Amino acid sequence: MRRRAQRDALDHGSTVSAASGRDVAVVGASSLIGEAVIAEIRRSGLPVGRIHRLEELRDIGRGGADEEAESTPAMDAGSFDFSRVRLAFFCCRASLARSLAPAAGHCLVIDGSGAFRDAAEVPLVLADVNAAALVLPR
Secondary structure, eight states: OOOOOGGGGGGGGGGTGGGTTSOEEEETTTSHHHHHHHHHHHHHTOOOOOEEEEEOGGGTTSOOOSHHHHHSOOEEGGGOOGGGOSEEEEOSOHHHHHHHTTTTTTSEEEEOSOTTTTOTTSOOOOHHHHGGGOOOOO
């Protein structure tokens, strides 16, 4: 697999713009990947509302190296109402992603856990390979 630099992904902003003006959920917000996702959302200037920082109950209070983490504590992902968001990033363990998938079924989910990598009914979309396979909700 070829490694890509961050600059290579910058021209794919239109695929994420479905969340414009909406709240976004980041499950695993205190993980390294979760923190990077939050930083990229902020830096991108996308017109998102609130970023909901979600964690598994046992992980609440861990991590969170930025100022927002201190002022906006993480919430329990298991009891979060995903109807409040249109876009969710799963930056968590595969078992947590599998358990949350039914609750987040109505929104666009970008799963970084690998929980669904072998599921035939879940599309694997790679921006530089098959971005057209991404079907965005209206």
